[in-house]
Amino acid sequence: MHNLSTDTNIPKLLKDVGLRVTPQREAILNFLIHYEGHATVDDIYQAVHPTFPGLSVSTIYNTMKHFGELGLVKEITFGDAASRFDVNVQPHHHLVCKHCGKLIDFYLPQPPNFALPPDASGFEVEDYHLEVKGTCRECRDKERNEQTQ
Template identity: 60%
Template sequence: MQAHKDAVQLLKEAGLRVTPQREAILTFLLEYDGHATVDDIYSSLQSRFPSMSVSTVYNTVKQLSQVGLVKEIGVGDGASRFDMNVEPHHHLICVRCGALYDFYLEEPIRLSVPPEAQGFEIEDYHVEVRGVCPKCKEQKPS
């Protein structure tokens, strides 16, 4: 129930109209433990909102991202994931199961810009580390 109240408040503070679909999507993300895809959100809410389309979910999370309520993460597997943790952080990605884990670096870090990119103004950065998670490491490859 608290996540529902938080979602309504966050939408209002962001200047977005509170609709049942937006509220449900944001509540889902507040309660989700991890980095949800549009399909995760749609699958979870489809029975409550049978007329809601995947594009409604996509447009809503994009809008939530634009106002800074969620962070969109593109991890190279084609499906963006959405994270309620909007603080600066980075990700460990398991190449076997696709699990995504947050990690933090001491700030600020020094980035070396290649000579051909001198003068490039860096606005943001994201470190992505790929490997095999402990759970997958324990399993024998099939």
């Protein structure tokens, strides 16, 4: 499992997973490592476009899918919203702010005991992701300030 961080040696990491080192792949990973949060393909596109104008949204999407298969990133999907890519590949869950859309990682101390209904007997849980909706502190502060003005 690769947990990307700001000290990750990107060319070495690409070689370790069997990918050729290209400036485009390096730029995408470098952006993700320094991006605070969970980037969409569009965020990545906006960031790398000035340096690599030939890199299309679909190429970036395919690259991200590939990085996901290699375990470098984790793709998170929420309903119909655009996929986001997480450099935190440890099993974790997300608090989702309904106002600004920010995702905050959180962990559960142990796998919960799934109380599966009888008609789901035999179902083997392989993966699960909790999406806990609410309002982040910044948005709550903003709301409070607006109320007091």
